[in-house]
Amino acid sequence: MITFNGVTKRYADGTVAVDNLSLEVPTGEITVFVGPSGCGKTTSLRMINRMIDATEGRILLDGVDVKTIDPPTLRRGIGYVIQQAGLFPHRKIVDNVATVPLLLGWERKKARDRAMELLERVGLDLKLADRYPFQLSGGQQQRVGVARALAADPPVLLMDEPFSAVDPIVRTSLQEELLRLQAELNKTIVFVTHDIDEAVKLGDRVAVFRVGGHLAQLDDPATLLARPADDFVREFLGRDRGIRRLSFVSAEGVRLRADLLVPVSTDAASASARAAGEPWLAVVDAGSRPLGWVAVKDLPESGTLAELELAPYGTFVSGRDSLRGALDATLLSPSGNAVAVDGEGRAVGVATREALDEALAEVAGSVGGSAGGKGGVGGSVGSVGGSGGPVRGAGSAAGSSGSAGSAAGSAADAESTGLGAEGTGDAGE
Numbered sequence: 024m025i026t027f028n029g030v031t032k033r034y035a036d037g038t039v040a041v042d043n044l045s046l047e048v049p050t051g052e053i054t055v056f057v058g059p060s061g062c063g064k065t066t067s068l069r070m071i072n073r074m075i076d077a078t079e080g081r082i083l084l085d086g087v088d089v090k091t092i093d094p095p096t097l098r099r100g101i102g103y104v105i106q107q108a109g110l111f112p113h114r115k116i117v118d119n120v121a122t123v124p125l126l127l128g129w130e131r132k133k134a135r136d137r138a139m140e141l142l143e144r145v146g147l148d149l150k151l152a153d154r155y156p157f158q159l160s161g162g163q164q165q166r167v168g169v170a171r172a173l174a175a176d177p178p179v180l181l182m183d184e185p186f187s188a189v190d191p192i193v194r195t196s197l198q199e200e201l202l203r204l205q206a207e208l209n210k211t212i213v214f215v216t217h218d219i220d221e222a223v224k225l226g227d228r229v230a231v232f233r234v235g236g237h238l239a240q241l242d243d244p245a246t247l248l249a250r251p252a253d254d255f256v257r258e259f260l261g262r263d264r265g266i267r268r269l270s271f272v273s274a275e276g277v278r279l280r281a282d283l284l285v286p287v288s289t290d291a292a293s294a295s296a297r298a299a300g301e302p303w304l305a306v307v308d309a310g311s312r313p314l315g316w317v318a319v320k321d322l323p324e325s326g327t328l329a330e331l332e333l334a335p336y337g338t339f340v341s342g343r344d345s346l347r348g349a350l351d352a353t354l355l356s357p358s359g360n361a362v363a364v365d366g367e368g369r370a371v372g373v374a375t376r377e378a379l380d381e382a383l384a385e386v387a388g389s390v391g392g393s394a395g396g397k398g399g400v401g402g403s404v405g406s407v408g409g410s411g412g413p414v415r416g417a418g419s420a421a422g423s424s425g426s427a428g429s430a431a432g433s434a435a436d437a438e439s440t441g442l443g444a445e446g447t448g449d450a451g452e
């Protein structure tokens with residue numbers, strides 16, 4: 024657990040970047056710091072690993088004041104990921120990831136083995152291990168940045184806008200990878216972003232800051248979206264707050280109609296009778312997989328459904344997806360209804376527009392809603408790479424030898440790994 028206890032940061036020019044901040048970052052969870060530019064997110068983050076020292080107040084790491092721990096020791100237990108990865112351009116990917124273990128005195132082979140294991144874990148093709156950073160896409164570089172931060176298995180990870188320099192598709196896949204990794208690793212993560220969508224997708228808890236380093240609200244995403252503390256938070260959350268809130272409401276309670284599913288072998292006349300006034304039927308194959316919609320008014324007098332051209336459909340996974348996912352599925356169907364499927368893709372029923380209206384009315388009537396889990400909307404985007412990111416500048420001063428001794432304490436290592444050997448990183452105040 025990380026505890027901020029009345030923490031203030033006043034820079035040398037008098038700027039109060041963080042003002043009397045008190046909050047707790049629970050162990051094993053992702054806490055996101057979000058807010059407009061200049062509101063003190065980065066300063067707050069960097070006070071945890073003492074790259075910046077607080078002017079007043081205390082930051083406790085599992086009950087121990089970080090000021091009592093010398094910075095290099097403190098940072099050994101804290102991984103650090105920054106925007107644009109900050110990889111060392113003259114070191115191969117594997118050596119970039121092995122940097123921190125080598126700084127910690129690991130034997131070279133062990134450090135490289137660990138690096139390879141981590142590269143695999145963050146979803147990188149091991150063929151990339153012997154390349155240099157400029158030979159990777161922006162998204163791939165960012166994965167390397169995450170692998171490097173995890174290399175020494177620190178219990179705490181600080182992530183400062185780590186995904187903001189990549190395109191939206193790559194960004195989505197990096198976010199999903201982080202959630203997948205976190206489900207395995209249970210690190211205590213503090214994640215800084217200015218993007219509220221990213222915050223509610225990744226955060227177990229979201230801290231909204233306002234300029235001047237004030238904490239405006241700290242809550243889980245569903246509560247934040249349902250009950251913003253004041254006008255500033257409401258405005259920051261944006262106009263589509265209501266829609267986004269549906270991502271945190273499970274679609275499990277939506278009433279489903281199995282009677283509107285018809286096997287493709289059904290003859291048209293009996294399908295028509297079965298519809299009993301409903302305008303659309305969902306046609307399924309012999310294995311119950313959805314094939315498409317048929318409009319009852321277009322049914323011929325004879326023949327089976329197999330001979331008909333079917334209209335496109337959208338599905339959601341009953342019991343897993345959110346109400347937002349279910350609504351999205353209705354928008355992919357001319358019928359205005361959605362097909363609910365099980366985890367194997369078999370249709371289990373139809374969510375009619377009427378049933379969704381009922382579910383929406385229930386959400387509108389409640390405050391908070393039932394949490395549907397993080398990023399509950401289905402339909403993950405899996406593609407990676409493609410964005411030929413610029414060669415990264417950070418760390419360019421690093422030596423190319425990569426040896427533990429010579430690298431220790433270099434300014435670039437201190438900056439982009441957070442593992443400086445000497446003092447605090449308050450430079451630039």
Ligand SMILES: Nc1ncnc2c1ncn2[C@@H]1O[C@H](COP(=O)(O)OP(=O)(O)OP(=O)(O)O)[C@@H](O)[C@H]1O
Nearest residue numbers: 034038040059060061062063064065066217451452
């Ligand atoms: N070294 C410094 N000296 C003086 N003022 C500083 C220094 N570093 C940051 N600040 C100021 O402190 C305030 C908070 O900065 P900080 O970088 O923590 O904000 P942020 O929320 O992370 O912003 P962004 O989203 O733009 O990165 C800003 O007003 C900034 O100008």
